[in-house]
Amino acid sequence: MFRNLSLFRFSAAVSRDLERLPEALADHRLRPCGPGEMGTRGFVPPVGRTAEDALHRRLQDRQFLVVGTETKLLPAGVINDELARKVQKISDEEGRPVGGRERKRLKEDVLNELLPRAFVQQSRMGAYVDTAQGWLVIDTASRKAAEELLSQVREALGSFPAVPLAPEEGPRVLMTDWLAGGNLPSGFALGDECELRDPATATGARWKGRAEDLSSEEVREHLRNGKQVFQLGLVFADRLSFVLGEDLVIRKLKLLDVCMDTLDTDNNDAVGEFDAMNTLLAGEVGALLARLADVFSIPRPADADVADAGIETRKAA
Known part of the structure; x- marks a missing residue:
């Protein structure tokens, strides 16, 4: 999945x-x-x-x-411990410090010894x-x-x-407008998660909300103060929920119950289960991607x- x-x-x-x-x-x-x-x-x-x-x-x-x-x-700690042991042994037995070039060679020896195990x-x-x-x-x-x-x-x-x-349409600008005005494209509804950032500040002051009412006054106040949407939780066609980033990466994808209810669960083998789940998934994702391509003008x-x-x-x- x-x-x-x-x-x-x-x-x-x-x-x-x-x-x-x-x-x-x-x-x-x-x-x-x-x-x-x-x-x-x-x-x-x-x-x-x-x-x-x-x-x-x-x-x-x-x-x-x-x-x-x-x-x-x-782990680096294991390598460093073994290297320190070898360096200490040389120092004790030969009474001399270990230089940088020799230390580098010893570290390579440690890696060669530890890798097979x-x-x-x-x-x-x-x-x-x-x-x-x-x-x-x-x-x-x-x-x-x-x-x-x-x-x-x-x-x-x-x-x-x-x-x-x-995309020919800026995702950050469009998603900020959706959240501020509530005018989402057909088929989409707000979820309960978003990340807002102030793009004008060097520190990138941000606000993250999970399990939030995205139409709340708190969210609107952040938008009035200049923050923009970098990630937005959305629901598509009442069948998929996900978080869309301003980079158009889709995170936390989930098939909702109305969608999962159509899944054929009568498969008794791994191949049948794989085919049923991924046929359903790819069909739903295909419809979502076609809609996103239209909304953001993403050319093929x-x-x-x-x-x-x-x-x-x-x-x-």
């Missing part, structure tokens, strides 16, 4: 190129960390955990994938591409993590010119816009 949505867009030409995605992922499966590696990243099955499970799941016009990571856990932490990040409407949807609110997944897809395909959203890139991006370029063998 996706909880946060970082969004990118791509053209119809890129959609056609994505038909080869299932085959492209095969050579980029996650492999275990080697003894001397701090971490690895690669694709893992959206459903299942074995090496035989598919790295890709297609549901209508959406293709689902998951990037997994393995990261060695070596370090615990491995695993994580997964889901995403899907909507080839009909040109959306890449990534389950994270972190721009850095989203870019890392996008880079992983680009590495597999050789090229994937998906671009950040480029034209084929000409990515002609120079080299979608036919392939990675060298």
Whole structure:
């Protein structure tokens, strides 16, 4: 279940190129960390955990994938303690101080000794591409993590010119107007959470409200004092609740009861459960994204816009 949505867009030409995605992922499966590696990243099955499970799941016009990571856990305190022990031993046995260059070499030795014995932490990040409407949807609110997944897809395909959203209408200005005047676009209603900031101050004075009446006098007073909306809780079509940021990242996404009541719960296997949940999710999110694209005037890139991006370029063998 996706909880946060970082969004990118791509053209119809890129959609056609994505038909080869299932085959492209095969050579980029996650492999275990080697003894001397701090971490690895690669694709893992959206459903299942074995090496035989598919790295890709297609549901209508959406293709689902998951990037997994393995990261060695070596706390800085553990490294520093072991390094201090080695430095003290040299000082005691040889009666001399340890210089900076030697300390650096000793630290590298410590890392090499500890890495093979370090615990491995695993994580997964889901995403899907909507080839009909040109959306890449990534389950994270972190721009850095989203870019890392996008880079992983680009590495597999050789090229994937998906671009950040480029709204023609300023999200912060529009959301501030919605909150101040109560004139929300059709289909949207206020939730109970927002973050207001004063963009004119260096410190970025802010007010956060959760489980609040956003039409209250307190909120209006903050707006009169010059604060603007940086995050706003919204409800869409009485089916989805979420918090929309001025960066158009969707956080705290939740399917509401009227939506969940339509979910087919008669699935007795993981594949059926995955398909039912994500078909419902992607359909509801698709309707939301279409509405957001209209409200904020978010264009889908034209084929000409990515002609120079080299979608036919392939990675060298």
